[in-house]
Amino acid sequence: MGGEYVGREAPGLQRGGMAVLDSAGTVTWIDEAWTAIDDEGGLPRAPIGTNLLLAYRGYDDPRAQAVANAIDAVFQGKATYFEIEHRVDRQSGRSFLTSVAGLRGDGAGAIVIHSVVGGSAAPNPLRSMDVRSTNAKIRDGIERLTPREREVLDLMALGLDNRAIAARLAIQYTTVRGHVRSVIEKLGARSRLEAVARAYQMGLVPT
Amino acid sequence: MTQVRFSTNERQVSAPSHFALVHYGEGELRESLVDFLGPALDDPKQGIYLCGPPGWGSRLLGYLETSLGRDLRAEVAERRIILGQGDPDVDQQLQNLLDPVRELCERGFSPVRVVGPADWDVPGYAAPEDFLWYESRVLPGIQGLPVAIMCAYDAARLPASALLYGALETHSHTLINGVLRESPSFISADDYLRTRLIHLPWLEPGERRDVSST
Numbered sequence: 200m201g202g203e204y205v206g207r208e209a210p211g212l213q214r215g216g217m218a219v220l221d222s223a224g225t226v227t228w229i230d231e232a233w234t235a236i237d238d239e240g241g242l243p244r245a246p247i248g249t250n251l252l253l254a255y256r257g258y259d260d261p262r263a264q265a266v267a268n269a270i271d272a273v274f275q276g277k278a279t280y281f282e283i284e285h286r287v288d289r290q291s292g293r294s295f296l297t298s299v300a301g302l303r304g305d306g307a308g309a310i311v312i313h314s315v316v317g318g319s320a321a322p323n324p325l326r327s328m329d330v331r332s333t334n335a336k337i338r339d340g341i342e343r344l345t346p347r348e349r350e351v352l353d354l355m356a357l358g359l360d361n362r363a364i365a366a367r368l369a370i371q372y373t374t375v376r377g378h379v380r381s382v383i384e385k386l387g388a389r390s391r392l393e394a395v396a397r398a399y400q401m402g403l404v405p406t
Numbered sequence: 407m408t409q410v411r412f413s414t415n416e417r418q419v420s421a422p423s424h425f426a427l428v429h430y431g432e433g434e435l436r437e438s439l440v441d442f443l444g445p446a447l448d449d450p451k452q453g454i455y456l457c458g459p460p461g462w463g464s465r466l467l468g469y470l471e472t473s474l475g476r477d478l479r480a481e482v483a484e485r486r487i488i489l490g491q492g493d494p495d496v497d498q499q500l501q502n503l504l505d506p507v508r509e510l511c512e513r514g515f516s517p518v519r520v521v522g523p524a525d526w527d528v529p530g531y532a533a534p535e536d537f538l539w540y541e542s543r544v545l546p547g548i549q550g551l552p553v554a555i556m557c558a559y560d561a562a563r564l565p566a567s568a569l570l571y572g573a574l575e576t577h578s579h580t581l582i583n584g585v586l587r588e589s590p591s592f593i594s595a596d597d598y599l600r601t602r603l604i605h606l607p608w609l610e611p612g613e614r615r616d617v618s619s620t
Contacts, residue, residue, distance in 0.1 A: 333611060358599040360543060361497040379497070390533035391496055395599070396609040 333387070337397050340385035348385070351378040356395050356404040410517045410554040413444035417586055419579065421517045422548040424555045426573035426589070428582045435558055436469050438581070439521060442556050443470060446519050447478070453515030454487045455506050457522040458558075459531045463489030466521055486515065492525075496536035504547045511551050520555040526568040534568070535606055541576035542598040556581070575602060 344352065347368075354364045361379060365372045379391065388394035398404050411418040419425060427442075429435050446452035447470070456466040467489060471478055481487040488506045493499040503520070510518045524541075527534050544555060559573040573580060574591040576598065593602055603609075 356599075358539070358543070358595065360500055360547075362501070376495075376497070390536045392535035392539050392603055392606075393533070393609055396535070396604040396606070399604045400611055 334401070336387050337401055340387055341401065341403060343385050344382065348378050348382050351375060352382050352394070352398055353404055355379065355382070355391065356398055408517050408552040410519065411445055413441045419554050419586065421552045421554045422545065422550070423553075423579065424545045424548070424557070424577055425579035425581055425586070426577035427556050427558045428561055428569060428573050428580060429558060430561050431563075432560075435523070435560065436473050438556070438558070439466060439469055440473050442521065443519055444474075446517075447474070447476070447481075450486065451515060452486075453510035453513070453518040454481075455490060455503075455510065455518065455520045456487065457490040457503060457520065458492060459523065459525040459528065460491050462523050463491050466523075485509075485513075492522075492531055494530055494532060496532040496540050499532055500540050500543055500547065503544065507548060507551065507553055511553065516552040518551070518553045520553065521558065522555070523558040523560065524564065524568060524572055526564050526572075535603060535609060538571055538576060538606075539599070539603060541572055542593075542595045542603070544576075545578065546595045571602065571606070 351364055354367055361375045362372055365375045383394045386394045386397050388397060408421040409418045410421050427438050429438055443454060446454050456463045467478060478487060490502050490506055493502055507518055525531050559569055574589050575593050577589055578592045579586060580589045
């Protein structure tokens, strides 16, 4: 997973926190116990009640610094709202900065930082059914790929653009375009990169 | 290595370069556009390519003309300024960028300055994951060329996913609040697909395609 940083847990970041930025640029940290149920894992969230910016500045890690810069931008009214999920894997003890989300506003907004501590969420049976159904369709699509389309997919998975693929396979650019469209369609993807992601997920190409 | 200077202060970037402008609203975009492109408009040896989602090439030209009070139709007619646009087919979008840039370089313009606003999950434009792939392929595509590309990310309009994955991770430098600096989150094109793109949250099996709140 991208965006990970390892072994630099700050105790304060084991829990979530919330600060509100009003339109005058004033930041109010909410220190009262604030709990909510994480809709993914049913895990409680609670405030850290500390200066989050300083906490992230304290990491000797470029990603944490980027987060601090983002928070700083919110404080300065240059950006709006960021939500950062800081996930800790129970088994490995590794922590992951998994996402940053934003909302728009007129210079006002809130910062919500929460951590998910203690491992993965309970499986969602409906989601599992969706995944099985989707995987079956992808497998069906894979079986319908021609040998040439498989070659093209392998090169797409290396990140090559169509001209580079054409040069590598010594075929016409327009022919490659046709193969790429066919691969995307057969894998039931909406985009080039979704097709590539599915190929990796199904083990079609080595990670 | 070619240095590309801005209008104001001592700011400059080395070419080739691909940096992200993170701005707040249209006003800041206009200011940054003039700051970055101003020196090229006054120097006939320099070329300009204006691109972005459909319609943005002309829109950027309009911003320049109204901000500077200049008529730039002659520069467009002689193709010293080229207007282009993105494409729903992301590979075509990449070629739409690289072909005019190479044309300007081959015709002797140096440096060539490019501006293109980013968009995210809108109809008629590349899907977000494809757009990120495109962004990651830009710098390898201009290697060895005297080209500086400024991608504009509007923090007032775009979700933070676009800012985090796009502006911060696919550009070696960022220009935020007038400060140009290296992006600590930059991931090189060689690593980007395997370390980021195939792990995007909305591409995980069974995930909803909600790309604005991940």
